[in-house]
Amino acid sequence: MSVAEDTIVRNRALQTEWYGEPLGERVRPLLDRLGMSQSGLAGVLGLSAPMLSQLMSGQRAKISNPAVLHRLMAVEDLVAGPGFDALSPAGIQARLEEIKADSAATTSGMRGAVSGRVPAGPAPAGREGAAERAGGRAAAEPARLVQALLREVASAAEIEAAAGLIAGRFPDLAEVLRVYGAGRTSEAEAHFARTVLKEPAAEDGRGDRAVMP
Known part of the structure; x- marks a missing residue:
């Protein structure tokens, strides 16, 4: 070779x-x-x-x-x-x-979502209802920003190892690392909506394929 x-x-x-x-x-x-x-x-x-x-x-x-x-x-x-x-x-x-x-x-989308303002622009295709589209957009942008950041600085295996090290003392932080660092995009969006936007958990996810840099 x-x-x-x-x-x-x-x-x-x-x-x-x-x-x-x-x-x-x-x-x-x-x-x-x-x-x-x-x-x-x-x-x-x-x-x-x-x-x-x-x-x-x-x-x-x-x-x-x-x-x-x-x-x-x-x-x-x-x-x-x-x-x-x-x-x-x-x-x-x-x-x-x-x-x-x-x-x-930039973090303008994240700041807007955290403050309750929906980022400008139409919602992703295929979502029904204005309220659902607005909520989904608010969670999608910052969730993907966090995913991109974590996956830029570490591999999925490294993120999983780091989560394992802190899971005993800091389980919530370990969950964040696992969800955003190695989970599906839909899981990250649902986690952000639930923990930051205080939206109720959805009954089922969108089935996004895991994307791990």
Whole structure:
């Protein structure tokens, strides 16, 4: 095995640890569902086309900007949402433009949600009822920010190990680490809504796939 091939194998293994699976395997289904080129999706995520190609091929291992990870998760949520198939091409493009314009690098969304103000912008597709959409939006933005932050600084295994060390004395803090650091996006949103927004727990989750950098 050449040095380049060895690097790709190592990088794909790291991506599996950090993101749940190699990034190529996460991104290709999105391209198929959206009918987009790598270049088009790279523009939505805030990456150059060569950078996205290198991440997908394993030539690079890590998404260095948490905002890019945030947008990738938002695109995955869009495609997996129950209303996606009903969207017109123009509607899909409009949602992608919203994701592209979203700034996960700031905490303005988190501050708005904590203070009770719903961040500006339409709610995610497929949610029924204005009250439900507003509450979901308020929880989704800050929950994903916390996820992106934790998963930028540590792997899922490291976060789980840290939670295990403190679980005996600080169980609530350990739960936060596990939910946001290694849990599903829907679990993080539900936890934020329950603990910060003081909303009642939902009877069932949305079934989001775990996304672990």
